[in-house]
Amino acid sequence: MTTEELVAQIHKKKSFLCIGLDVDLNKVPKHLLTEEDPIFAFNKVIIDATHHLAVAYKPNTAFYEAYGIKGWKALEKTIQYLNKNHPEIFTIADAKRGDIGNTSSMYAKAFFEDLGFDSVTTAPYMGKDSIEPFLNFKDKHTILLALTSNKGAFDFQTRKIDGKEVYKTVIEISKTWENSQNLMYVVGATKASYLKDIRKLVPNNFLLVPGVGAQGGSLREVCKYGLSSNIGLLINSSRGIIYAGNNKDFAQAARSAAKELQTQMQEILDAL
Numbered sequence: 001m002t003t004e005e006l007v008a009q010i011h012k013k014k015s016f017l018c019i020g021l022d023v024d025l026n027k028v029p030k031h032l033l034t035e036e037d038p039i040f041a042f043n044k045v046i047i048d049a050t051h052h053l054a055v056a057y058k059p060n061t062a063f064y065e066a067y068g069i070k071g072w073k074a075l076e077k078t079i080q081y082l083n084k085n086h087p088e089i090f091t092i093a094d095a096k097r098g099d100i101g102n103t104s105s106m107y108a109k110a111f112f113e114d115l116g117f118d119s120v121t122t123a124p125y126m127g128k129d130s131i132e133p134f135l136n137f138k139d140k141h142t143i144l145l146a147l148t149s150n151k152g153a154f155d156f157q158t159r160k161i162d163g164k165e166v167y168k169t170v171i172e173i174s175k176t177w178e179n180s181q182n183l184m185y186v187v188g189a190t191k192a193s194y195l196k197d198i199r200k201l202v203p204n205n206f207l208l209v210p211g212v213g214a215q216g217g218s219l220r221e222v223c224k225y226g227l228s229s230n231i232g233l234l235i236n237s238s239r240g241i242i243y244a245g246n247n248k249d250f251a252q253a254a255r256s257a258a259k260e261l262q263t264q265m266q267e268i269l270d271a272l
């Protein structure tokens with residue numbers, strides 16, 4: 001998917017909501033556990049109930065890998081379901097990959113070619129040759145961790161080296177890589193005030209912003225500092241939406257939670 005197609009969808013739906021599909025079988029409604037594939041069954045109901053309110057879905061691969069081959073199968077069925085029924089929706093494999101070049105090439109093939117995701121999250125620690133294999137794919141997006149939502153972000157990312165914070169150095173150097181136009185960045189909603197500085201470095205790149213909802217980040221704060229001329233934000237909520245209810249009416253509860261965020265997004269977009 002091109003960035004232009006993503007932006008068009010945002011304007012059409014008046015939403016820049018990304019729904020995280022982090023399926024934990026201890027949290028899904030009990031009646032689904034008798035299904036042949038309870039993970040996919042859960043995702044299908046959530047997608048059917050929310051696709052008109054969201055522009056992106058983000059399965060975190062950890063929640064599928066934890067269930068072995070059955071989990072991976074459920075991930076494959078989920079992305080196939082999205083690509084077949086909602087090809088306009090942007091898909092993110094939250095896998096946080098990155099390795100020596102030839103290994104990264106295989107990760108990129110796995111997520112872009114085999115599974116057919118539009119984007120994958122990557123970790124910058126191993127540098128240029130670990131990320132460029134992802135950037136080589138046309139109309140695919142590589143979402144680099146810049147400033148994460150967790151407390152541990154302060155261990156390395158905000159430390160200064162040669163007078164500059166590591167997350168700023170990550171952004172600046174990554175902009176020099178080949179095909180860097182295919183880069184997006186992860187910035188946690190819990191670090192909203194940092195977005196002011198981040199936007200000076202990347203005025204136009206899309207930012208994937210997790211941390212609204214269960215982690216306490218504020219949608220309005222993120223928008224205050226993070227909106228760009230092409231909107232430039234995908235705001236993710238996972239647990240806050242998919243576990244809004246846990247009995248037979250869980251789909252309705254998820255839709256209401258998604259609607260609440262989408263309504264706020266619509267208000268923000270209408271005020272621009």
Ligand SMILES: O=c1ccn([C@@H]2O[C@H](COP(=O)(O)O)[C@@H](O)[C@H]2O)c(=O)[nH]1
Pocket residue numbers: 020022060094147148149150186187188210211212213214215236237238239240
């Ligand atoms: O900095 C980061 C990077 C990734 N995540 C992931 O996003 C979701 C957030 O889930 P919630 O339930 O809405 O808290 C999850 O998959 C994280 O692994 C992040 O939170 N922060």
